[in-house]
Amino acid sequence: MGIRMIHHICIQTEKYTESLDFYTRILGFEVVSETANFHNREYNTWLKIGDFMIELQTPKAGDKFNVWSSLNGGPVHMGFLVDSVEEEYERIVELGYKDFKVKNGKIVYEVEGESLFKIKAPEGTEIEIRDTDIK
Known part of the structure; x- marks a missing residue:
């Protein structure tokens, strides 16, 4: 199947x-x-x-996790599609969350003409937010 x-x-x-x-x-x-x-x-x-x-x-009792790094093999980030990158960024900021990835001095930036930003979850997972689908 x-x-x-x-x-x-x-x-x-x-x-x-x-x-x-x-x-x-x-x-x-x-x-x-x-x-x-x-x-x-x-x-x-x-x-x-x-x-x-x-x-x-959570970890199994007595276990300690390794620190997350983008140099690890396997998944590097998760991406989510939203209606508007700018509106989603503003919504998250209004909720008081501030752990964004900065690239070239910007939080919201463009990659090949498409706007996106990345936010870091408390455990270290990088989340990409974009408003255009891959074609």
């Missing part, structure tokens, strides 16, 4: 409260389920926006 769609990404965090607030209050995900004491983890929580889900996990 083959792959139909991306279902979820699992994000591990040692900053559970901050990450949960970021994904729900700042990005607008809804909590589907929050399970305490999940397989030796403090929390395993499912978040959803549209048809896309994030599985947010």
Whole structure:
């Protein structure tokens, strides 16, 4: 049958409260389920926006995560499509969130004529926000 769609990404965090607030209050995900004491983890929580889900996990008891780096192999960032980059940037700023990536002295910048910005989640995940689809 083959792959139909991306279902979820699992994000591990040692900053559970901050990450949960970021994904729900700042990005607008809804909590589907929050399970305490999940397989030796403090929390395993499912978040959803549209048809896309994030599985947010705390480390297993006694484990310590490596610090995130864009030099790691594997996923570097997640990208979300919005109606207006400028309006989404202003909305996030009005909510008091300030951890944006700056490129060439700008937060909102262009790549090949298309506006975007990147915001950093508390656990280190880089989120790209853009208003144009890839053609």
